[in-house]
Amino acid sequence: MTEPLLQVDSLIKRFGGLVATDQLSLDILPGEVHAVIGPNGAGKTTFIAQLAGELRPDAGTIHFKGRNITRLDPAQRSQRGLARSFQITSIFSGLTVEDNVALAVQAHAGHSFRFWRDARVDPSLREPAAATLQRVGLGNRRDGLAGNLAHGEQRQLELAMALATEPSLLLLDEPAAGMGADETERMVGLLQALKGTVAILLVEHDMNAVFALADRISVLVNGSCIATGTPEAIRNDDDVRRAYLGEDA
Amino acid sequence: MVLNRRIIVTVLVLIALALLPVLLGGAPFYIGVVARAMILAIAAISLNLILGYGNMFSFGHAVYIGIGAYTVGIFAHYDIFNGFIQWPVGLAVSALIALLFGAISLRTKGVYFIMITMALAQMMYFLGLSLDKYGADDGLVIYTRSEFAGLIDLEDHVTLYYVVFGFLLLTVLGMARLINSRFGLVIRATKFNEARMRALGFPVGRYKLTAFVLAGTICGLAGLLLGNFTNFVNPDMMHWTRSGELIFMVVLGGMGSVFGPIFGAITFLLLEEFLSDLTEHWQIVFGPFLILVVLFARGGIDGLLGRKDRSDD
Numbered sequence: 284m285t286e287p288l289l290q291v292d293s294l295i296k297r298f299g300g301l302v303a304t305d306q307l308s309l310d311i312l313p314g315e316v317h318a319v320i321g322p323n324g325a326g327k328t329t330f331i332a333q334l335a336g337e338l339r340p341d342a343g344t345i346h347f348k349g350r351n352i353t354r355l356d357p358a359q360r361s362q363r364g365l366a367r368s369f370q371i372t373s374i375f376s377g378l379t380v381e382d383n384v385a386l387a388v389q390a391h392a393g394h395s396f397r398f399w400r401d402a403r404v405d406p407s408l409r410e411p412a413a414a415t416l417q418r419v420g421l422g423n424r425r426d427g428l429a430g431n432l433a434h435g436e437q438r439q440l441e442l443a444m445a446l447a448t449e450p451s452l453l454l455l456d457e458p459a460a461g462m463g464a465d466e467t468e469r470m471v472g473l474l475q476a477l478k479g480t481v482a483i484l485l486v487e488h489d490m491n492a493v494f495a496l497a498d499r500i501s502v503l504v505n506g507s508c509i510a511t512g513t514p515e516a517i518r519n520d521d522d523v524r525r526a527y528l529g530e531d532a
Numbered sequence: 533m534v535l536n537r538r539i540i541v542t543v544l545v546l547i548a549l550a551l552l553p554v555l556l557g558g559a560p561f562y563i564g565v566v567a568r569a570m571i572l573a574i575a576a577i578s579l580n581l582i583l584g585y586g587n588m589f590s591f592g593h594a595v596y597i598g599i600g601a602y603t604v605g606i607f608a609h610y611d612i613f614n615g616f617i618q619w620p621v622g623l624a625v626s627a628l629i630a631l632l633f634g635a636i637s638l639r640t641k642g643v644y645f646i647m648i649t650m651a652l653a654q655m656m657y658f659l660g661l662s663l664d665k666y667g668a669d670d671g672l673v674i675y676t677r678s679e680f681a682g683l684i685d686l687e688d689h690v691t692l693y694y695v696v697f698g699f700l701l702l703t704v705l706g707m708a709r710l711i712n713s714r715f716g717l718v719i720r721a722t723k724f725n726e727a728r729m730r731a732l733g734f735p736v737g738r739y740k741l742t743a744f745v746l747a748g749t750i751c752g753l754a755g756l757l758l759g760n761f762t763n764f765v766n767p768d769m770m771h772w773t774r775s776g777e778l779i780f781m782v783v784l785g786g787m788g789s790v791f792g793p794i795f796g797a798i799t800f801l802l803l804e805e806f807l808s809d810l811t812e813h814w815q816i817v818f819g820p821f822l823i824l825v826v827l828f829a830r831g832g833i834d835g836l837l838g839r840k841d842r843s844d845d
């Protein structure tokens with residue numbers, strides 16, 4: 284069996300009396316798209332925040348590429364190849380679209396204690412940034428302010444920023460949040476194209492997207508994982524139907 | 533580059549500053565007013581790095597003016613007038629204090645950051661008050677300005693003016709480069725979204741602290757100049773109201789703009805000069821004026837000149 288890329292073991296996170304992550308264990312294999320689904324408030328975003336290092340779990344461990352990263356901060360995890368996107372669009376609204384992505388490149392191009400050379404014309408930052416923007420379909424919006432992009436485009440930028448760090452694992456928190464049907468379809472196409480090049484943990488409410496993309500699906504309810512399996516297995520799982528899919532199945 | 537109103541005004545102001553001593557035929561009073569404005573502009577530019585570009589609302593920035601000026605004063609007190617000793621020490625002490633104060637205050641955010649930078653600065657103010665050896669609240673008179681082995685004579689007020697002007701140009705040029713460098717973009721992006729910067733892989737704290745230290749050091753330079761210029765230093769230079777004035781200059785000129793603080797400092801001092809001639813309660817006029825600027829001209833003077841948006845330099 285292949286060694287998992289990410290290994291989460293018995294993760295627990297409490298907010299006061301609320302257990303937002305409850306004894307959660309989960310593996311992600313290299314190159315797989317692993318969807319995490321669950322009703323609102325199930326703890327999906329909280330889970331991603333712990334994987335990315337923004338929230339500290341109360342118990343449990345996270346191993347990435349065989350190393351324990353439970354105590355590393357977000358920047359250190361990013362440097363080891365973990366990247367995330369945010370459910371609520373999180374960009375640098377007052378900088379240009381290309382600046383946003385070039386910063387992601389810069390973060391992984393050595394230290395930034397460089398005070399004199401103009402980074403805005405540095406081809407080692409700008410070329411990869413432009414290429415990534417091309418890849419997500421924002422090639423012609425490079426020079427505009429990020430804050431002036433339409434919502435759907437901001438979601439694409441969100442993805443481009445994560446991609447530009449050249450991660451081995453992408454944590455995507457509802458990449459299609461707030462998108463219309465056309466835009467969602469385009470996003471699914473983008474992710475389809477990424478499949479195999481990078482492992483993806485995908486949190487998404489759009490079930491068509493999930494079933495189109497996922498190699499495996501884990502179902503989160505009240506902070507714990509009630510089932511993990513292939514899309515086929517999850518579709519036919521009685522617990523899942525009752526707890527979650529049942530609502531609209 | 534397009535020749536717009538903003539560039540024209542900026543260039544005209546710089547030319548006027550360069551020619552002022554000639555135009556005024558050496559009239560000491562106005563040369564003095566403008567030299568002081570340029571010194572404060574250097575301080576305001578340094579504050580703008582953390583306040584305007586980095587969104588670190590330091591309310592204690594005048595401390596570094598005090599440190600620079602006290603360095604000149606204390607050395608002169610012991611008859612050490614050599615600028616090659618005074619100035620590096622002044623800059624080093626400013627950097628060290630900024631490192632210490634930054635390390636403490638950057639652990640906090642928002643209103644706490646404002647309050648802690650102010651508290652630390654007030655601590656230095658009271659330290660100055662308690663130093664009987666160095667004149668306590670009366671401060672020190674600096675009878676002899678810094679000497680540079682006969683290379684430059686700061687006792688000549690026109691020479692001093694051009695030294696200040698030279699440092700102002702250097703500071704502006706340095707800042708113009710800095711804000712578009714890798715470091716500068718890190719600082720500016722952090723202002724918009726610190727959590728995202730961390731997620732992208734930047735150890736944000738180090739960069740913010742470095743910016744804080746840089747700003748403090750440049751402001752220390754302004755202090756060295758001011759001590760020489762006024763021939764005098766006292767604790768009042770570090771009082772929180774002085775820090776407040778530096779914030780006014782930055783806001784008035786335009787936060788996060790390279791030249792803004794120069795416009796702000798000059799306008800501030802000219803207003804102070806003329807309004808205080810009209811009435812001794814000039815602050816009563818000045819206060820509402822500032823509120824109007826903040827409410828209706830959010831980009832400050834540089835904004836009125838046509839600086840388009842916050843991503844501009």
Ligand SMILES: Nc1ncnc2c1ncn2[C@@H]1O[C@H](COP(=O)(O)OP(=O)(O)OP(=O)(O)O)[C@@H](O)[C@H]1O
Nearest residue numbers: 298301303321322323324325326327328329330370
């Ligand atoms: N910082 C916090 N403090 C207290 N409670 C929190 C905090 N963050 C999340 N919660 C709670 O934890 C639970 C899980 O929230 P989370 O945002 O992880 O859910 P989610 O699965 O991402 O939901 P959605 O599908 O709506 O995005 C919710 O009940 C939420 O109210």
Ligand SMILES: [Mg+2]
Nearest residue numbers: 327328329370
């Ligand atoms: Mg969520």
